[in-house]
Amino acid sequence: MLMVVHLIFLLPSLAALITGMVLTGRARREHGKAATYGMIGCALLLVNLLIEAGWSIALPMLVDSMGVGGLGLVSAASSILGAALFCGGVGLLIWGVVARRGPAAPPPPPGWYQQH
Numbered sequence: 001m002l003m004v005v006h007l008i009f010l011l012p013s014l015a016a017l018i019t020g021m022v023l024t025g026r027a028r029r030e031h032g033k034a035a036t037y038g039m040i041g042c043a044l045l046l047v048n049l050l051i052e053a054g055w056s057i058a059l060p061m062l063v064d065s066m067g068v069g070g071l072g073l074v075s076a077a078s079s080i081l082g083a084a085l086f087c088g089g090v091g092l093l094i095w096g097v098v099a100r101r102g103p104a105a106p107p108p109p110p111g112w113y114q115q116h
Contacts, residue, residue: 006056010049017046024096034099041092048085051078 024031024039055078062071 003056003060007053010053013049014046017042017049021046031101034096034101036096037092037099038096041089041096044085044089044092048082048089051082051085 020042021039024035024042027035028039062074066074
């Protein structure tokens, strides 16, 4: 039951990261590399979230098969991987925010009108 509750609490983060990937992917034309960094950051955070969900599902089975004592190395590896993905994802999101963008497109000349 606790596993199901944990997975339910991951759903808002899942939705936010997928939305972030879609929005930054659509903004790549306007914002260039900055949006690409943000999209990759969201993707790393999404991978981390999926690993966390998988760990939540697998943990009871691993405890049954390996015992609590044998779980130390697997838990440490998972924690290190999760920390690396989290730091990389947040770092890329920050880099995307502060990254230099190209010059803004010049405004159209006065009196010029383009029909669609």
